[in-house]
Amino acid sequence: MKQIAIIGSGPAGCYLADCLLRLMPDASIDIFERLPVPFGLVRYGVAPDHQGTKAVARVLDRVLSRDRVSFFGNVEVGRDLKLEELMLLYDAVALATGAARDRRLNIAGEELPGVLGSGAFTGWYNGHPDSHPLAIQGVRSAVVIGNGNVAIDVARILAKSATELAGSDLSPEVTAWLETQPIESIHVVGRRSAADAKFTPHELAELGTLQRACPMVQDSTALAGNNGIVETLRSFAQNKSRRASVMIYFHFNLTPIAFLGNGRLSAVQFRSADGALSEIPAQLAITCIGYETRPCCTATPANGVFANEEGKIKDRLYVVGWAKRGPSGTIPTNRTEAQQVAQKIAEEVPDRVRPGRTGVLPLLAQRQICWTDYAAWRRIDAAEVARAGDGRCREKFTAVTKMLEAAQVGQSLSCPSATA
Numbered sequence: 001m002k003q004i005a006i007i008g009s010g011p012a013g014c015y016l017a018d019c020l021l022r023l024m025p026d027a028s029i030d031i032f033e034r035l036p037v038p039f040g041l042v043r044y045g046v047a048p049d050h051q052g053t054k055a056v057a058r059v060l061d062r063v064l065s066r067d068r069v070s071f072f073g074n075v076e077v078g079r080d081l082k083l084e085e086l087m088l089l090y091d092a093v094a095l096a097t098g099a100a101r102d103r104r105l106n107i108a109g110e111e112l113p114g115v116l117g118s119g120a121f122t123g124w125y126n127g128h129p130d131s132h133p134l135a136i137q138g139v140r141s142a143v144v145i146g147n148g149n150v151a152i153d154v155a156r157i158l159a160k161s162a163t164e165l166a167g168s169d170l171s172p173e174v175t176a177w178l179e180t181q182p183i184e185s186i187h188v189v190g191r192r193s194a195a196d197a198k199f200t201p202h203e204l205a206e207l208g209t210l211q212r213a214c215p216m217v218q219d220s221t222a223l224a225g226n227n228g229i230v231e232t233l234r235s236f237a238q239n240k241s242r243r244a245s246v247m248i249y250f251h252f253n254l255t256p257i258a259f260l261g262n263g264r265l266s267a268v269q270f271r272s273a274d275g276a277l278s279e280i281p282a283q284l285a286i287t288c289i290g291y292e293t294r295p296c297c298t299a300t301p302a303n304g305v306f307a308n309e310e311g312k313i314k315d316r317l318y319v320v321g322w323a324k325r326g327p328s329g330t331i332p333t334n335r336t337e338a339q340q341v342a343q344k345i346a347e348e349v350p351d352r353v354r355p356g357r358t359g360v361l362p363l364l365a366q367r368q369i370c371w372t373d374y375a376a377w378r379r380i381d382a383a384e385v386a387r388a389g390d391g392r393c394r395e396k397f398t399a400v401t402k403m404l405e406a407a408q409v410g411q412s413l414s415c416p417s418a419t420a
């Protein structure tokens with residue numbers, strides 16, 4: 001059996017495992033994930049009101065359930081195991097660690113309370129264990145900086161009524177926060193022109209269907225060009241005389257210059273193409289300008305990704321997904337790309353007998369790492385669905401300790417302390 005380790009259980013890691021199962025009938029695959037639960041941004045990025053998209057988790061789950069795949073949740077490479085140890089124990093190692101760090105604008109006032117990166121904000125509304133409760137209150141105006149689908153997700157979640165959010169997996173705390181903000185306006189601001197925006201027309205058009213919100217473009221001269229996005233924005237420009245309790249304004253060709261405020265955000269300052277300065281009052285600003293990959297032990301990213309040649313970093317070390325190409329494309333993009341990298345791994349991995357799992361298990365036991373296997377993850381999954389009250393499809397555990405309790409790892413062999 002060839003022994004393959006994959007670090008990260010998001011779409012890229014799971015699709016890679018799936019492709020390797022097909023291409024290498026003699027491979028055994030271990031997936032290491034820093035959280036007790038799998039699926040990366042499918043669980044913690046994709047918007048909670050888009051359960052149809054989140055349903056791809058069922059496809060990924062089938063991969064984890066396969067005989068030749070083992071899931072090691074709550075095992076962070078860098079904290080619990082070293083990349084170098086995995087390189088010694090496995091015939092090939094693939095980094096599928098995503099791009100979890102928010103890119104920064106590096107402008108004045110970015111540290112003010114009320115200014116957040118989209119990773120922090122979407123992680124919070126998706127219940128990521130690393131996220132912090134939102135301390136800001138009294139949001140009447142929000143500025144969303146960026147012209148991609150994440151900016152649309154953020155604007156939509158802020159704009160939707162409680163009825164529209166019913167059936168999602170937003171936590172009661174997040175729902176309560178959203179319901180208590182006196183939000184009146186959301187400004188989606190792009191540095192470039194409308195024709196350059198990276199929204200997908202479908203996601204953009206959804207904003208025109210919301211119950212209590214109305215999208216609008218005040219400056220129709222910004223709508224030069226001819227593509228699906230500009231057409232949809234032109235239809236929004238016709239909403240000028242409409243009034244709704246929440247207005248979503250689109251602005252283009254504005255570069256953010258500074259976040260202003262005394263002790264908390266009060267406005268965002270922009271410069272337009274002709275050099276004129278303007279301000280948009282705001283109590284909340286969310287920057288949706290992309291993400292960078294974090295280092296993983298001795299593997300250090302350059303320009304936000306791990307340098308690679310078609311997925312190969314060096315002999316026996318590979319990379320897939322956002323850690324390979326940066327934050328672009330959709331979930332299926334990761335599948336196409338995983339296929340190519342799996343092909344490379346299948347062709348290149350030498351016939352050499354390394355111990356794989358039998359070498360890793362004693363290390364985890366020695367270090368008293370309490371890890372979740374596939375069955376443990378399914379227990380967490382079942383507990384989250386069972387505890388969801390009326391009006392939501394799931395109530396996630398937001399603390400690792402609660403996940404481990406629900407996983408009952410203390411009663412299984414995967415937790416050394418259970419037998420200590």
Ligand SMILES: Cc1cc2nc3c(=O)[nH]c(=O)nc-3n(C[C@H](O)[C@H](O)[C@H](O)COP(=O)(O)OP(=O)(O)OC[C@H]3O[C@@H](n4cnc5c(N)ncnc54)[C@H](O)[C@@H]3O)c2cc1C
Pocket residue numbers: 007008009010011012013032033034035038039040041042044045046047050053075076077078096097098099100122150153296320321322323328329330331332334
């Ligand atoms: C806010 C947001 C919304 C999105 N919405 C959509 C959408 O609606 N539709 C769509 O098609 N795409 C969407 N995407 C894009 C999609 O989520 C990505 O294409 C996809 O998740 C990238 O997969 P990945 O496996 O490379 O990274 P990730 O999904 O980030 O997975 C990486 C995994 O690696 C784990 N990890 C990281 N470091 C370590 C370590 N050292 N040790 C062990 N584990 C580690 C992480 O915990 C994580 O589980 C969205 C992205 C974001 C940010």
